[in-house]
Amino acid sequence: MTAGVQRPVLQRGATGNAVQELQKLLQSFFIRGALPIDGIFGEVTELQVKTFQYIFFLKRDGIVGARTWTSLLTRKPPTDLPVLRQGSQSDWVSRVQDFLAVYLPEQKQYYPGRIDGIFGAQTEAAVREFQQDKRLTADGIVGARTYETLSLYRLGISNE
Secondary structure, X not given: OHHXXXXXXXXXXXXXXXXXXXHHHHHHHOOOOOOOOOOEOOHHHHHHHHHHHHHOXXXXXXXXXXXXXXXXXXXXXXXXXXXXXXXXXXXXXXXHHHHHHOOOOOOOOOOOOOOOOEOOHHHHHHHXXXXXXXXXXXXXXXXXXXXXXXXXXXXXXXXX
């Protein structure tokens, strides 16, 4: 946990100052005003927590525990995510493929292939191109720095 500050586990139905802090942090990542800062962990807060968890490679359960708090405060995914490379097969690969396949008008689509969870040559080429564009080591391997850059990219935030 950042700065040694303990924060409570929060989920739908929670209320109070910790929920307000959560809502302010979420609002710093998403569209301002889309989430009321009312201290009530309701449906909208839960949806934004789940979206944040997905983007930061966390378990998408809507519960704000230590891992989610840490990612909210550091603006980084967990550091213990699996390293992905050609030959890897998992849901992690699917999520990376999904992030690279996203097409938003202001973002480049890197991966035009099928989201299949298989890290093949096409996925590796997409990862390399993404890494090169983001001034990372273009080795085609997804490690901590690439996960972090993918998360911020998906949010439309530059970490350069």
